[in-house]
Amino acid sequence: MLDIINNADLRTHNTFGISEHAERLVFVENDRQLLQALSLADKHAWPVTLLGGGSNLVLAGPVRGLVLAIRSRGRRVVSRSGREVIIEAEAGENWHALVNWSLDLGLCGLENLSLIPGTAGAAPVQNIGAYGVELEDVFESVEVYDRCTGDIRRLHREHCRFAYRDSLFKQEPGRYIILRLRLRLSSVPDPKLGYGPLANAWQATGLQRADARVVSELVCQIRQSKLPDPSQLANAGSFFKNPLVTAEQAEALQQCWPGLPSYMQPDGRYKLAAGWLIEQAGWKGSRDGDAGVHREQALVLVNYGRARGEDIMGLATRIQTDIRQRFGVSLEMEPIVLGL
Template sequence: MMFEVIANADLRTHNTFGISERAERLAFVDNDRQLLEALSLANRHAWPVTLLGGGSNLVLAAPVPGLVLAMRSRGRRVVSRSGQDVIVEAEAGENWHALVNWSLDLGLCGLENLSLIPGTAGAAPVQNIGAYGVELEDVFESVEVYDRRTAVICRLYREQCRFAYRDSLFKKEPGRYVILRLRLRLSSVPHPKLEYGPLANAWRATGLQRADARVVSELVCQIRRSKLPDPSQLANAGSFFKNPLVSAEQATQLQRSWPGLPTFVQSDGRYKLAAGWLIDQAGWKGYRDGDAGVHREQALVLVNYGGARGEEIMGLAARIQSDIQQRFGVMLEMEPLLIGRRELEAGSWKLEG
């Protein structure tokens, strides 16, 4: 079935920040054939292309020229079983949390700590999504992608994807790859990861002695709901800033000045700081400027109270960055991807959740 191209489409309902910007053209693609046809159409007309997943990791700061492609491919399946290992595959347009629940229904473990993360399966590798002590790369097997540079469909494995904290090959080479489907290596035997403080406390409170992935998932959902606003009730894109990584020396100096600062040592010897704690200490929690604000319960989340534009969200973010750098000597990096005038004029693609 041929895809439909919608002219002058409002993207407000296609991004969880609820930002109303227009796409010059919008098309929904359900399969590989439609995707390749849409890319061919864009190439013929020299339209810039923006890929759109669930819209949960995106800030729109300008009208979007060219063609916006909304990935709507569906499907999930067990590919193979070998001992405890089970390889599952999901199409790029699959809802991530629905995929997690499906894996739990099959008695599989590995995704429970990543429950309730918004977005699509295809966007998960771009950001190397992570939560509560687990990152996607921990369970990642491979992705099937369309390489726009070579015009071929190929498979990329974990080592090739260059995963790092909220980073990947797909961010380092934006626009080159279109993720078609994702494979994950899960387990039929529970191996719970409960080192993260609030999750460990919640698990101990259950009194359970035997590992149970479904219970861990439910606890993660409870913690997330207590900390993060539901985008359907208050528009947001989740955590707006990455937790900054600093040297051991800088972490020690900061802790001398700020004894309560949470720090987490990394495998490379650097320390991860809690960005939300820094923002909270600087007094930004609950701040509001028009319809752009900082959530009153979680300083790491910027929110749209109704009519905020992307420029207003970014302006607030910039003020927070400047203040944190001045107070702590740390530059916060935004986590959502920005589609703004500069990026669009450069003709770059944006891949998002």
């Protein structure tokens, strides 16, 4: 029997701490409960919204229909072949706890993705990434429920259309519900230390031998020094994607702004630092009511207490307009917006 909560306050279910209500909320812990909830929604023609950890979310109004809070748990080693180890995690597993579990097993590959908030099931949607590693680098497959066909399917990496903070699951929203995730890790350390601050932190340790646990600890230290803890100051992490521009546009911008960080991509485009652009425009540390830009990291919008979704979105829109006018660059928001 499903326990459906009517008019549920979602404030504690999103890291922005925004108080908006779901018309109906149900927690699902396994595939059977999920299918029951979907069947009920279909019967009553309720719109369905998925909710993971709420760490990449802006609630801009009440959420109609049925909100499914995914709370499935479980993680396991699926196979070992030489140095390669495939692990599986249920969609509701906490991502950072999964990273730590893999490190406890002596496995490598997830250390650069330490301390990213959210659930395992949400990780492929956003193709999460940090410090030179993206999820697709270690991705094996996902098991999904296809709402169009009613089938449970396994999708491998080549099916998922991964790109920078993008995937099939964002391109076809609402069709696929991720049930569980498989990752391809290694029992042999192969640290990815190309990201400048991480490379410097590693060098400062004086260690000569690769150690995934140490890399994870360094990543956590860097993240904690740059990003506010949502439990202390409500936020959804990096709010804007780093924009991609043509080589010609990057060159023209750097002639005007010599300090602008830019990174060449495999397709010849350049990735710019959104936080640098926002800081140069003078938004860092600004505040409008309870919605603001973090004092230490211009890429993070924060809720100082009672900001509504419309306040956060209004601030974000003003920043986007200013950056476009100053630099000719469009900033795209990372979080998903619900309730509009």
